[in-house]
Amino acid sequence: MSVYRLRVKCNNAQVEVIAKDGTVIAKELDKYLANFMGINTVTVEEPKEEISLRALAESSVQQQQKEEHFSSQVAPVNNGTPSLSEFIDSSNGYDDFSEFIIGAYYIKKVLGHEFFTLKTLNSKFYPATGNLVDFSMIEEARNRGFIDTIEDENGVRYCLNEQGEAFFVDQLRG
């Protein structure tokens, strides 16, 4: 009987799946294939998206004076908008989950984007951290009451809610 082994390494973490049936492994591989190809797609699209998000961020910053602490705490680049990498560095993230919340806060408050999809989040998160946010992290944030899920004709989107923002402000803000 054949043995199928799939090993996934990311930074210092490693997961290994051993199966006697290749179907499970093939399904897992398909997910990674989509993910790898997805990363390419969003990376290519990044410059276009960055421009529109930056424009949104500029108008948002003008309207929301309470967000002024960003410009004073984080070294500004690109017309005053810090990169996610800089934003994470200036915050007090202590694990992947807290960095995910920082990323969600960054998209909402710095870039002025109310909603995010897993794809748009990872298009920022992966280049900044080398890690990917997956559904387990979304699920944890949902269970802890930090994000809301919006499902409509545009698909599934997420939004960092007031509780999530408070978690950032209380625990993670630099």
Added chain:
Amino acid sequence: MAEYVFKMKKGEVEIELSSDDAEFVEQQLAKWREEILKKQG
């Protein structure tokens, strides 16, 4: 029995598939190759 290993790496993420089922590994490899070439094109 021979073991076939197929590794993919992107950024910090590294995936390694290994099996003694040559046909399975070949199928998976073909799938990845096809997607990558599609992307390049």
